[in-house]
Amino acid sequence: MDVWGNILSSMSARLDPSTLNLLKGVEKAEYRNGKLYISTPDRVYKDWLENNLLDEIKSSASSLFGENLKVFVLSQEEEEEITISEPVQKIESKPYRLTNLNPRFVFSNFIVGNCNKIAYSACMSVAENLGKIYNPLFIYGGIGLGKTHLLHATAHYVLSKNPDANIIYTTADTFMSELVYYMQNGSILEFRRRYRDVDLLLIDDVQFLEGKERTQIELYHIFNALHLIGKQVILSSDTPPRNLKGLQERLKSRFISGLVVEVKAPDLQTKISIISKKSRDLGIKLPTDVVLLIAKTINTNIRELEGSLSRLKAYSEILGRPVTFEMARDVLKDILEIKEVEELSIEKIQQVVSNHFGVNINELLGNSRKKKVATARQIAMYLSRYLTDRSLNEISKAFKKKDHSTVINAIEKVEKGMEKDRKFKLTVEFLKEKIMSL
Known part of the structure; x- marks a missing residue:
């Protein structure tokens, strides 16, 4: 089996012709018991190979010989100094396993x-x-x-x-x-x-x-x-x-x-799920309004989403500041399809919920105990908690309440209502989707 020829063949689609031509300088490559030995003409060539292409070679060779492959690059001088005494393994007897699999893609x-x-x-x-x-x-x-x-x-x-x-x-x-x-x-x-x-x-x-x-x-x-x-x-x-x-x-x-x-291209909810998971994997904390900003303005593909998160993480670490809505708009302005995307506010949530239930804003912010008004108020408080990063005290002030206990009570009632009443749950989910898509 032509070991080096097969490795070159595997890499040919990913390297330019000039690099492939340079790689022909490898004098030979031998596979022995889980190890690949690559012979180079001198130390200069060896250093160039190790510094520029070792990872690429190991990836391609691993697809031929297994994921636990160890690669050794030797110059002619080094070969003369050592003796490889391991018995040669017959490659032809081993099944082909050209996987090249990304371990993250599960x-x-x-x-x-x-x-x-x-x-x-x-x-x-x-x-x-x-x-x-x-x-x-x-x-x-x-x-x-x-x-x-x-x-x-x-x-x-x-x-x-x-x-x-x-x-x-x-x-x-x-x-x-x-x-x-x-x-x-x-x-x-x-x-x-x-x-x-x-x-x-x-x-x-x-x-x-x-x-x-x-x-x-x-x-x-x-x-x-x-x-x-x-x-x-x-x-x-x-x-x-x-x-x-x-x-x-x-x-x-x-x-x-x-x-x-x-x-198909991911819908808004799927993009939100992807952003949330990818940000956790990267160890970056994103406020809800930033998640919505990215989800609503990147309409190309998942790679763009991942790229935007990596970029935000880098800027956050360099600047030594947490990610905010303003930072995200500034850092991602050249890749986000932004027209006039505004930060999601409690006031906007109140307006959408009021319109849906046919309730006046003053009633929503008042103390009316009418069932329709109370339900609208509770849902608006619940959505304000889970669609913004405002504190309970900030939400209570936005609804003109004395303390945040009213907000906590509203959230609990909405959560219980969603568990017991499917129609109520669908209403809350509908309003949530509508607000996120604004």
């Missing part, structure tokens, strides 16, 4: 909402019943909406149930690069064996197969071979199969022969 970290719950459920079902249902599973949707996360999560789940499962996760670009490499080296049969000897094949971004006739032919035959013996195939694209131009009709037919599901 089902437990995936935020499920109306925008993606069908795709999520389909992946869970496939992971539980590999090769038996939804084969192939084709997931499509815009950039940064979680397609890759779902593919990785499915692979992780399968491996958790069966650590010996043979899995390949790859992208269409990497698949093409590998094919070219094996063809140039006259080892196309080895390429076919590699991709046909798996339990689960996941290919990301198949839209990049458009117009690549030779690659499509190979994928068609690999797909047929896997499908025939009941092995699972999962594919992703930024568009549904029928819209893939420059793709053979027979391949499109295979893509739609199983289940085709869409991942």
Whole structure:
């Protein structure tokens, strides 16, 4: 097996041609019992490799030889000083496990909402019943909406149930690069064996197969071979199969022969859930009004949400100040789609609730015990508590009450009412959604 050639093939889609050309300076690479030894011509080349590309090499090599791989880079002088006495392991006897899986992309970290719950459920079902249902599973949707996360999560789940499962996760670009490499080296049969000897094949971004006739032919035959013996195939694209131009009709037919599901852009509530979880993971405390600001003004994809949180965390740490609404507007002004997004105020909540119940603001802020007025007042207090970061004392003053005990009592009544009365709960949730979308 050409160890270094396979590593180069795996990295080819992610590196520029000049860097790949420089990497040809590696004299040889040998894999022995969980260790990869890379031989370089001199110490200068070794230092360059370690300082610039070691992580990239380790990631690609781990997909070939396992996640616990240790990589050693040796110059010619160092090789002459040491003797490697470990017996050589025959790589051909080891099943291919080209996973390259992101450890963070698991089902437990995936935020499920109306925008993606069908795709999520389909992946869970496939992971539980590999090769038996939804084969192939084709997931499509815009950039940064979680397609890759779902593919990785499915692979992780399968491996958790069966650590010996043979899995390949790859992208269409990497698949093409590998094919070219094996063809140039006259080892196309080895390429076919590699991709046909798996339990689960996941290919990301198949839209990049458009117009690549030779690659499509190979994928068609690999797909047929896997499908025939009941092995699972999962594919992703930024568009549904029928819209893939420059793709053979027979391949499109295979893509739609199983289940085709869409991942849509997250709705407001899903974005709020994503922001809340990601901010916890980053260890950054965000006021409710900042969460709403980001959720309402970033309308592209989840990666933009994550990027905005990382940026806020950095500025907060540099400035030594907690994140505020004003800071968020200033720091994120070049990426937020802001028109006139204002900080959510108690007054705005009072107005929305008053309008909904047909109650005058003066009545809401007064002491009327009429059922409709009292209910509106309690709900407005409850929403003021959970949609703003105002203290109980500030809320009580906004409702012209002497102390915050009235607010606490209102919150408790609303929470109990939501537990007992579904219609009441729907009313509160409706008002909450309406206020957040303003």
